[in-house]
Amino acid sequence: MIKKLSKHGNSLALVIDRPILELLGIDEGTSLDVSTDGQALVIAPVQSKRRKKRFEQALESTNKRYGKALKRLAE
Numbered sequence: 001m002i003k004k005l006s007k008h009g010n011s012l013a014l015v016i017d018r019p020i021l022e023l024l025g026i027d028e029g030t031s032l033d034v035s036t037d038g039q040a041l042v043i044a045p046v047q048s049k050r051r052k053k054r055f056e057q058a059l060e061s062t063n064k065r066y067g068k069a070l071k072r073l074a075e
Contacts, residue, residue: 005012021027024045031046063070 033044035042
């Protein structure tokens with residue numbers, strides 16, 4: 001999808017289509033992390049600390065339960 005920036009006051013705005021917003025679970029109250037890798041603009045919803053902690057706990061639990069099997073599969 002190719003988009004153009006729109007004039008918004010003294011700034012430029014990028015309009016994101018509704019289907020993309022819905023796919024990512026973004027609405028007007030969602031905080032976004034805007035960064036760049038030097039060549040591309042990266043826009044992502046800010047991950048909550050609670051969600052990150054739940055993910056880390058699930059990862060730790062999985063490693064405890066299946067760590068040996070995962071190591072054997074990696075070999």
